[in-house]
Amino acid sequence: MSDFKLNKTVMITGASAGIGKATAFKFAKEDYNLILTARRSELLDEICDSLQQNYGSHIYKMVLDVSDKDEVEKQINALPYEWKKIDILVNNAGLAVGLNPIQQGVIDDWERMIDTNVKGLLYVSRAIIPLMIENASGHIINIGSIAGREAYMNGNVYCGTKAAVDSITKGMRIDLLKHGIKVSLIEPGAVETEFSVVRFKGDQERADNVYKGFIPLKAEDIADAIYYVCSLPKHVNINDMLIVPTAQAAATIIDKNL
Ligand code: NDP
Numbered sequence: 001m002s003d004f005k006l007n008k009t010v011m012i013t014g015a016s017a018g019i020g021k022a023t024a025f026k027f028a029k030e031d032y033n034l035i036l037t038a039r040r041s042e043l044l045d046e047i048c049d050s051l052q053q054n055y056g057s058h059i060y061k062m063v064l065d066v067s068d069k070d071e072v073e074k075q076i077n078a079l080p081y082e083w084k085k086i087d088i089l090v091n092n093a094g095l096a097v098g099l100n101p102i103q104q105g106v107i108d109d110w111e112r113m114i115d116t117n118v119k120g121l122l123y124v125s126r127a128i129i130p131l132m133i134e135n136a137s138g139h140i141i142n143i144g145s146i147a148g149r150e151a152y153m154n155g156n157v158y159c160g161t162k163a164a165v166d167s168i169t170k171g172m173r174i175d176l177l178k179h180g181i182k183v184s185l186i187e188p189g190a191v192e193t194e195f196s197v198v199r200f201k202g203d204q205e206r207a208d209n210v211y212k213g214f215i216p217l218k219a220e221d222i223a224d225a226i227y228y229v230c231s232l233p234k235h236v237n238i239n240d241m242l243i244v245p246t247a248q249a250a251a252t253i254i255d256k257n258l
């Protein structure tokens with residue numbers, strides 16, 4: 001088992017699947033202590049078991065819906081003292097729900113996206129930032145999207161939430177500058193995870209079609225980029241990184257023969 005005190009601590013939201021899970025494995029390999037959060041407790045248990053067996057990781061499991069403001073505050077306040085020195089926060093939890101023209105939008109879907117991608121990110125950040133300020137250091141990695149740079153057909157509200165993440169990231173960077181806290185935005189293009197299954201509400205065939213005919217990014221590609229951004233010297237920050245599969249030239253321009 002690695003020594004808690006010597007190692008840095010990373011907190012990852014949405015660590016039960018996809019990019020968050022891959023990021024947990026990447027940082028575990030690098031001997032970080034991990035605070036892993038998501039709603040699906042059983043999946044987190046499986047991941048924690050695997051990380052402990054393979055890397056002897058120190059893990060604090062937090063079953064948490066980031067859109068539940070009171071619960072976020074309560075659970076972060078309840079972190080034991082030794083877990084309150086958080087070096088890196090990866091604000092990854094997020095989702096797209098539905099792909100409809102705006103006039104046929106499902107308001108519950110809109111609310112889930114806004115509550116998770118924007119409000120959830122803010123609730124978690126609001127609870128963690130004072131801890132980082134106390135330590136006069138820290139690094140926040142917000143997971144945006146190519147969808148935050150360019151709106152695409154039927155993407156409307158999802159694109160809007162990721163544009164908000166872009167803007168909030170810039171504001172955070174300005175406000176936290178004098179506290180020595182770095183803030184970075186990672187904006188992936190098409191990554192094959194549970195993302196499209198969630199977007200299409202469990203329609204696996206429709207989700208699989210999104211990634212047919214080209215080589216999409218893997219969650220591990222984004223995890224490697226996150227780790228790279230976090231491992232640069234203190235005087236270097238990457239503000240923003242857009243990462244796409246080679247076959248993707250823009251949000252909806254993908255060469256399906258590559
Ligand atoms: P996945 O669906 O594979 O993973 C999403 C993760 O977010 C899961 O661990 C899920 O856990 C968690 N999550 C969702 N809602 C909540 C919530 N309310 N509270 C806590 N955790 C939550 O998708 P990705 O890994 O692809 O997505 C990760 C991030 O990357 C998202 O912000 C997404 O918008 C972004 N992104 C994805 C791209 C892609 O092409 N895949 C491209 C660009 C950005 P659980 O269900 O257990 O709570």
Ligand code: 8X3
Pocket residue numbers: 144145146147155188189190191251
């Ligand atoms: C996920 C990428 O282009 O499907 O953010 O919206 S996209």
